[in-house]
Amino acid sequence: MSDENKEYQLRIVTPERVFYEGNVEMVEFNTTEGQIGVLPGHIPMTVIVAPGILTITEAEGVKEAALHAGFAEILPDRITILAEIIEWPDEIDEDRAEAALQRARERLENRDSQTDLARAETALQRAIARIEVLK
Amino acid sequence: MASMRDIKRRRSSIQSTQQITKAMKLVSTVKLQRARAGAERSKSYFQCMYDTMNSILARVGEVEHKYLKSGETGKKAVILVTSNRGLAGGYNNNVAKLITRHETWKPEDLLIYAIGNKGREILHRAGYEIKEELPEIMEAPAYADAMFLTERLLKSFEEGEISEIYLAYTAFKNTVSHIPTLIKLLPVDRPGENDGDSTAERDRKDSLKEEKPVDYGAPMNFEPADEEALDLIIPKYVASLIYGGLVEALASENGARMQAMDNATNNAAELIDDLELLYNRARQGSITQELTEIIAGANAIQ
Secondary structure: OOOOOOOEEEEEEOOOOEEEEEEEOEEEEEEOOEEEEEOOOOOOEEEEEOOEEEEEEOOOOEEEEEEEEEEEEEEOOEEEEEEEEEEOHHHOOHHHHHHHHHHHHHHHHOOOOOOOHHHHHHHHHHHHHHHHHHO | OOOHHHHHHHHHHHHHHHHHHHHHHHHHHHHHHHHHHHHHHOHHHHHHHHHHHHHHHHHHOOOOOOOOOOOOOOEEEEEEEOOOOOOOOOHHHHHHHHHHOOOOOOHHHEEEEEEOHHHHHHHHHOOOOEEEEOHHHHHOOOHHHHHHHHHHHHHHHHHOOEEEEEEEEEEEEEOOEEEEEEEEEEOOOOOOOHHHOOHHHHHHHHHHOOOOOOOOOOOOEEEOOHHHHHHHHHHHHHHHHHHHHHHHHHHHHHHHHHHHHHHHHHHHHHHHHHHHHHHHHHHHHHHHHHHHHHHHHHHHHO
16 A cells, blocks of 8 residues: 555444544454454455444544444445444543443352343443543 | 304314314424434445445355244244324324235234334234334334344344244335335345345335445455354344334324325315305305395385
């Protein structure tokens, strides 16, 4: 990829709205297989999102959002994230996130055969992502 | 001829009905605009979802997957999207007819998941088994509702309680045209197997197919691998179709109500005009009669 092509197009859509649309230099987020950072000219790939922080590096600066579920389609010149749940930091209620974190931790600590482990873990990851992105 | 007082009373009663229908029309116009904007905002999500789903299905070829083949046992689940309130013309009946007038479906083979009270009432009366009723979703459809419903449906599907999942809703084409639509959610049809589709379903697919995929020289990779990706993406695909159905149905409902109320207002205006004419005729008749009586009285005195 030549030097002039430092940017590519990012589109984040949710069922309710178009969350973000613009040219970016790099996008980082969590997938089910681990963390990835995507630069222009990436091979075509579809990945499943895991709860975590989405970092968008634009020419002017860096933006962060809490990305919880969805999947992403990566192409050399653009990337589309189909996000089921995604929030900018100012849309997050810190008290609620803290409460959710507490709840999820308790559920994991006092687990028994009734506990839905996968669900509690996702809830924990979500709460952590929300709190991290606020910092 | 009816008396002047009767006509007057009838006219004022129609006038107040007209005021109600006019107000309802205005309210549904506003709601329609909001619902329509919502439906349009979510369109790009479904476009992407649909394209991705197709490209995955085209790639994986003939795999054995639990969501790609129908269960041998179990009933067909139908999600019926209707409104909670009436006065929307034929809106609710038209969707329900997709099920009650279906060529091959029998009431005992179906499990109805009724979103919206009206559809539940219609099908309950027709003797269908209502598995679940979720009237509150229609008040303000959210993606979380669709996810919740999908989770439960997929669980029943995996357990073999249901073999196929369908969605009956009203597609929103434009303000005046709403098409009752029945689509199959699970098992997912593979590309090239669509020959048995209903026309409406094909229409929907065609409208989603507009964008041609660009060839990037390298094939799409999946992380995790294809089958695992299917496990994760198909529930999202189903949820997005359900959500799409919900927002379109909401727009259609308000569109249908707006039309129905517009017709009602016009009919009321017509009735009022007719009554006005009758009233004036009766009034003139009574004046003429009084005059005749006075003149006759005066002539008698002379």
